[in-house]
Amino acid sequence: MAKIFVSYSRKDIEFAKKLTAELQKNELDFWVDWEGIPPTVDWWKQIEKGIEEADVFLFLISPDSAKSKICGQEIDTAVKNGKRIIPIIVREIEWEDTPPQLGHLNYIFFSRDDDFDTAVKKLMTAIQTDYEWAATHRRLQVKALEWERKNKENSFLLRGKDLQEGEFQLATNSSKEPYPTDLQREHVFNSRKAADRQRRITTGISIAAAVALAALAAFGFYQANVAQIAQADAEEKAIISRAGELSALALSEKDKNFDLALLLGLEGFKILDNSRTRGTLLTLTDAHPGLDNYLSADGNSRSIAFSSDGNLMASAGVDIVLWDVSDLNSPSQLGLFSGNTCWGVTSVAFSPDGKLLAAGCNDSTVILVDVSDPTAPAQLSTLYGHTSWVISVAFSPDGKHVASGSDDGTIMLWDVSDSTTSSPLATLSEHNSQI
Numbered sequence: 001m002a003k004i005f006v007s008y009s010r011k012d013i014e015f016a017k018k019l020t021a022e023l024q025k026n027e028l029d030f031w032v033d034w035e036g037i038p039p040t041v042d043w044w045k046q047i048e049k050g051i052e053e054a055d056v057f058l059f060l061i062s063p064d065s066a067k068s069k070i071c072g073q074e075i076d077t078a079v080k081n082g083k084r085i086i087p088i089i090v091r092e093i094e095w096e097d098t099p100p101q102l103g104h105l106n107y108i109f110f111s112r113d114d115d116f117d118t119a120v121k122k123l124m125t126a127i128q129t130d131y132e133w134a135a136t137h138r139r140l141q142v143k144a145l146e147w148e149r150k151n152k153e154n155s156f157l158l159r160g161k162d163l164q165e166g167e168f169q170l171a172t173n174s175s176k177e178p179y180p181t182d183l184q185r186e187h188v189f190n191s192r193k194a195a196d197r198q199r200r201i202t203t204g205i206s207i208a209a210a211v212a213l214a215a216l217a218a219f220g221f222y223q224a225n226v227a228q229i230a231q232a233d234a235e236e237k238a239i240i241s242r243a244g245e246l247s248a249l250a251l252s253e254k255d256k257n258f259d260l261a262l263l264l265g266l267e268g269f270k271i272l273d274n275s276r277t278r279g280t281l282l283t284l285t286d287a288h289p290g291l292d293n294y295l296s297a298d299g300n301s302r303s304i305a306f307s308s309d310g311n312l313m314a315s316a317g318v319d320i321v322l323w324d325v326s327d328l329n330s331p332s333q334l335g336l337f338s339g340n341t342c343w344g345v346t347s348v349a350f351s352p353d354g355k356l357l358a359a360g361c362n363d364s365t366v367i368l369v370d371v372s373d374p375t376a377p378a379q380l381s382t383l384y385g386h387t388s389w390v391i392s393v394a395f396s397p398d399g400k401h402v403a404s405g406s407d408d409g410t411i412m413l414w415d416v417s418d419s420t421t422s423s424p425l426a427t428l429s430e431h432n433s434q435i
Contacts, residue, residue, distance in 0.1 A: 004034040004127065005054035005083075007074045008090075009064035015090045015110070016060060022120050028127065030058075037423070044088055048077055052145055057083040057139045059102065062091035066098055075101050081141050082181035084125050088119075136165075136179045144187035158191035181400040243272035247280040254284060258328060259306060266304055303347045307354035312374055314357055316345035322374040337369055347392050351399040356380075356416070358402045360390030366404045368416060385412050385424050401425070 004023060008016045016032065020239035023030050031050040051057060065071045079101050087098075088108040096384040108126065110119045147156040157163075238346055246268030253261035265284050267276040303316045311326040320337040347360040355372040366383040376395075388408035395402055412424040 004028055004030040004058050004062070005051050005078070006030055007071055008032075008060040009062055009071060010069050012060050012062050012090050024262045033120060047074060051077045052081055052142055053138065054083060057085045059085060059087045060090045061087050061093060061098060061102070061107070063093050063097065066093055069388060072099060075099055078180075082137060082178045083186070084137070084178040084205070085360065086123070092297055093393050097206060115281050117422065137180070140184045140187070141181060144181070144183045147187050148183060152215070153191070153383070154194055157194050158188065162183065163188070163195060165190050173184070206331045220363070236411045239272050240274075241266045242275065243277050246271065247277050250280050251283060255309040257308060263304070278414065302345065305350055307346045307350045307355060308352055312350070312354060314350065316346045316359060318344055320345055320348060320357070320359060320369065322371060324374075334374040337379070346389055349393045349395055351395045353399055358393040358395065358404075358416070360393045360404055362389045364388055364390060364406065366390055366393060366402065366414070381421065383414055383421065383424075385427070387408060
């Protein structure tokens with residue numbers, strides 16, 4: 001749909017309304033200021049924006065519009081932006097009084113004895129002539145102006161298909177109205193320079209990388225075993241260091257925040273089973289002897305989670321066991337859940353309200369369990385999508401979504417507010433995320 005900016009004198013407003021009604025009948029989009037732009041708005045910027053985003057600039061010539069300073073500024077802005085200008089005579093005027101910027105153009109006369117409908121048809125034909133180029137010209141000009149106003153930053157240059165299309169259009173329509181502007185040419189020229197420079201850099205990097213890889217390949221076989229040994233040693237040291245760090249943090253929190261201390265101690269033990277991490281757990285167990293009643297409840301606990309109020313705890317392994325830990329000195333078992341579709345639970349997480357439990361399983365599924373009554377947990381649904389162990393699950397703060405991470409290198413996001421959920425909302429792969 002063509003976008004038309006209508007410039008006129010206030011004394012010609014009745015004619016302008018009659019003419020824009022014809023534009024509307026022909027399903028043409030137009031910009032015209034009927035009442036004046038509100039004083040709170042930078043009125044000239046609004047007018048400039050309307051002209052810049054228009055395909056056609058329609059100027060209503062009369063003795064008053066020819067003398068209008070604002071109308072003259074609007075014509076200058078249209079010329080600066082290379083707009084296709086169509087002047088129409090709405091009231092008779094001496095030729096020498098017409099705006100000099102319009103002297104070379106063909107006018108359409110509505111002021112003479114010509115039939116109004118005939119003049120409208122001529123105007124519609126003029127508007128539609130080369131409309132596709134006018135629309136393309138407008139798009140190129142808007143992008144070029146944005147680049148100029150952003151201090152000609154490279155991020156606002158054309159790339160890829162946009163650049164190819166811009167070059168083609170400027171070359172094909174260089175002699176057509178509206179004529180390409182100097183700014184458009186500069187914008188496209190700098191876009192091509194940046195694209196060529198980036199291509200040369202990329203090519204140079206690729207060649208350098210190929211040479212380096214060839215050299216490394218000759219030397220790499222010899223160094224492979226050395227590197228593997230060094231990497232394994234570094235990884236082992238990192239694991240030992242991390243497990244030791246978590247054990248130290250757990251002991252430092254023992255008397256201040258026992259819940260946090262227990263989680264830190266368990267996390268250190270999961271990373272590395274050695275005398276230090278076991279000793280930390282023994283120390284924590286000695287601090288609260290009742291813990292040994294449930295830390296090994298199913299003989300194979302892989303994950304533990306607390307409810308947000310701290311009164312409920314889930315331990316997961318072959319089964320899921322729910323515990324009342326409102327008094328850590330005397331925890332007690334409330335309920336036991338054995339999933340009929342899950343071979344073994346690897347990770348558990350409570351919803352923020354503590355009524356729902358998400359469990360990741362080693363059969364590549366996620367199960368949702370209703371724990372609103374912890375003495376009788378019940379499975380609600382099973383979520384399928386992963387192709388390997390689900391090693392981590394977590395709820396969103398509003399409890400409506402669950403994220404699951406799998407050994408297959410993917411993260412899946414699920415909508416659990418809908419009990420009929422059967423497929424993930426989104427899947428993140430190892431190419432854009434690290435689990």
